[in-house]
Amino acid sequence: MKNLKLQLCLLAGFCTSTLSAQFSAGDGTADAPFQIQNKEQLAEVANYLSSHFILMNDIDLTNETWNQIGSFDQPFCGVFDGNGHKILGASINSSASLWSGFFGYLNQGTIKNLHLENLSLKGNAIVGGLVGQIDNGGVVKNCIVEGSVTSFDNIAGGIVGCIYNGGGSIINCIADVTVTTGPASLTAGAIIGQCDDNGIIQNCLVKGAVNVGGRGAGAIGYFGCDEVLAPQNTVTGVVITEMKVTRLASWAGAEHFGRIIGTRNGSTGTIANNYVLTDHFDFIDVTPEQVTEEKQGGEKSEIELKQQTTYETLGYAFGNNEFYPWIIKENQEFPTLWYTQNTSTAIPTTEKRTDIRIYPNPASNLLQITGKIDQAELYTISGNLIGSHSQPVIDISDLPSGIYFIKITSGKNTHSYRFVKL
Known part of the structure; x- marks a missing residue:
C-alpha cells in the first residue's frame, strides 16, 4: 500500500488526490507511471487525477456499471497510456453530469494508445465516447473507440464530445461507433460533436452511424471558425470508410449536414485532405444543402484507400510505435493502429515457466x-x-x-x- 499525496493541479477545476491506492508498481511519475492490471486499480485512477498511468492488461468490464473518470470540478490532467490494451464492455450512464465520457473531462492531460471496445455510454449533455470535453490543450492520440454513444439533450461525439476553452487535439484515432442524440439536441459527429477554440482533428479513420436531431456529419457535427476564438481550428486527414447519417427532426435545416462537417461557423481554420470511400456514405431523411468540398470531403476508391501511399500523402506515419502508429495490409484492408496486430502466429510461443x-x-x-x-x-x-x-x-x-x-x-x-x- 503506497500512501501518496499528489499536487493540486489547478486548471478548469482541481486535479486532487489525497487518498491511498494500491497499484501494481510505479509512483505515478512520468518515469515510473502507476501500473494498472485490474479493474480495481483502474477505478483508482479517479483518485489520482494528475498522475501518470500505464495499462498492463486488457480489462473486461462487461456486466459492470462503471463510473466515469474526471469531471468539470475535478478534471483528469495526468497521462493515461493504454499501452495498446483494451478496456472491454464498459457501460456508463452518467445522466447526473453535464460532461460524460469514459473520461468525463480532460484538462491539459493526455490519453493515448487505448482501445475501448463494446462501449455503451449515455449522458444528458456533452457526451463523448472517450472524453466528454477537452480543454486547455488536452490530447487524445492513438486511440480506438468502438461502441455506442448517446446524448439525450445536447452534443455527442464518438471519441470526444466537445473541444473548447483553450483547444485540444484528436490525432491518429479510429472511431467505429453509433452516435445518437435526442430529436431536440444540437449536434453530433462520429469523431467529435463540436470543435471550437483551436481544436485539431488529424489523421483519423471513421465508420459507423450518426443519428441527430440538429447538426450532424460523419466526422464533426459543428466546426467553429471564429477568427478571434478559433483561428487555428484544423481538420485534416480524416477518412470515412462507411457511414450513415440520419436526421431525426424536421426542424434541423439541411444546410447543417455534411459528410465531414455538419455546420461550419466562420471562415478561418483549415479543412483539407479529407476523404470518403466512394458509394459508402448515406443520408437518411435529409439531402445536404450548401454543399462544399470542405464540408463534404473528396472521394477515394476502395483500391486507393487500401494502399499505404494514399495515407502517407495525408501525413499518416507507418511503423511500430506511438510515434509511427499506423500499419496496413497492403491492398487487403484499411489501415489500423499498430497495437491491434494479431501476433499469435508472428512469434513462436510455448508455455511460460515460473523460473523465467x-x-x-x-x-x-x-x-x-x-x-x-x-x-x-x-x-x-x-x-x-x-x-x-x-x-x-x-x-x-x-x-x-x-x-x-x-x-x-x-x-x-x-x-x-x-x-x-x-
Whole structure:
C-alpha cells in the first residue's frame, strides 16, 4: 500500500488526490507511471487525477456499471497510456453530469494508445465516447473507440464530445461507433460533436452511424471558425470508410449536414485532405444543402484507400510505435493502429515457466532476465527478428518506443514474453 499525496493541479477545476491506492508498481511519475492490471486499480485512477498511468492488461468490464473518470470540478490532467490494451464492455450512464465520457473531462492531460471496445455510454449533455470535453490543450492520440454513444439533450461525439476553452487535439484515432442524440439536441459527429477554440482533428479513420436531431456529419457535427476564438481550428486527414447519417427532426435545416462537417461557423481554420470511400456514405431523411468540398470531403476508391501511399500523402506515419502508429495490409484492408496486430502466429510461443522472468516491464534502458537462458531473441510486434542475445541483461536503449516480444530459449524449451519499451 503506497500512501501518496499528489499536487493540486489547478486548471478548469482541481486535479486532487489525497487518498491511498494500491497499484501494481510505479509512483505515478512520468518515469515510473502507476501500473494498472485490474479493474480495481483502474477505478483508482479517479483518485489520482494528475498522475501518470500505464495499462498492463486488457480489462473486461462487461456486466459492470462503471463510473466515469474526471469531471468539470475535478478534471483528469495526468497521462493515461493504454499501452495498446483494451478496456472491454464498459457501460456508463452518467445522466447526473453535464460532461460524460469514459473520461468525463480532460484538462491539459493526455490519453493515448487505448482501445475501448463494446462501449455503451449515455449522458444528458456533452457526451463523448472517450472524453466528454477537452480543454486547455488536452490530447487524445492513438486511440480506438468502438461502441455506442448517446446524448439525450445536447452534443455527442464518438471519441470526444466537445473541444473548447483553450483547444485540444484528436490525432491518429479510429472511431467505429453509433452516435445518437435526442430529436431536440444540437449536434453530433462520429469523431467529435463540436470543435471550437483551436481544436485539431488529424489523421483519423471513421465508420459507423450518426443519428441527430440538429447538426450532424460523419466526422464533426459543428466546426467553429471564429477568427478571434478559433483561428487555428484544423481538420485534416480524416477518412470515412462507411457511414450513415440520419436526421431525426424536421426542424434541423439541411444546410447543417455534411459528410465531414455538419455546420461550419466562420471562415478561418483549415479543412483539407479529407476523404470518403466512394458509394459508402448515406443520408437518411435529409439531402445536404450548401454543399462544399470542405464540408463534404473528396472521394477515394476502395483500391486507393487500401494502399499505404494514399495515407502517407495525408501525413499518416507507418511503423511500430506511438510515434509511427499506423500499419496496413497492403491492398487487403484499411489501415489500423499498430497495437491491434494479431501476433499469435508472428512469434513462436510455448508455455511460460515460473523460473523465467523479465523485468522491468515497461523498460527504458536495460531488460533483465532471471533463470537459465541459452538464447534470447527480440522481435517487433509484427514478428520481425531484430536481435539475438546470450546474456541475461539486454541493452534496449536504442530501440524506438513501442511493444516488442522476447523469445527465450532454455534447454529444449522456448518461452515468449511481451514487453514495452518506453
